[in-house]
Amino acid sequence: MKMSLQGCLASRKDSSGEGRPLPLQDVLEICKSTSQAAPASNLFIVLPNGEDYTxxxxxxxxxxxTLVTDKEKTAHTMELYPELFWKDTIDVEELIRVGLCWQYLSLKVGSLGLGISQRAHPPKKLNKLI
Structure with a gap:
């Protein structure tokens, strides 16, 4: 079963805390289908604690x-970040900033009726960073 980015966003927890962590195999399938649809050198995701992963x-x-860090976590089922072409080491704060900006833009595009899931809410505690 292949899932698109749209399917991934629709499956994750929303800002009210509803939903459940996805099994690791489902997360792998989502990433696989996403990278097939839009090939990228890197794809970063943020996961909550799941049954079979940290x-x-x-x-x-x-x-x-590959686990980059377990210091930054999320309450959402899954966060997909845009592709990043980077030769140097990526700072965790920079990665999160880019991801939050991407989520914010997704909401703006979605509000115009262009098909982006309305459930892609930036975490409330980090809104001030944008």
Whole structure:
């Protein structure tokens, strides 16, 4: 079963806390189909604590995840970040800033009726960073 970015956003917890963490196999399938639809050198995701994985920021490479840090977590089922082409080490705060900006723009585009999920809410505590 392949899931698109749209399917991923619709499956995650919203800002009210509804929803559940996805199984790791589902997360891998989402990342696989997303990278097939829009090939990128890197795909970063933020996961909460799940049944078969620890919450944190992960980097997806073709078939597997690499944990970047477990210091930053989220209450959402899954956050997909835009592709980042970077030769240097990526600072965790910079990665989160880029992701929050992407989420904010997703909401703006969605409010125009262009098909982006309305459930892609930036975390309330971090809104001041934008």
């Amino acid at each position: 919450g944190g920021i992960y980097k997806y490479n073709i078939k597997e995840f």
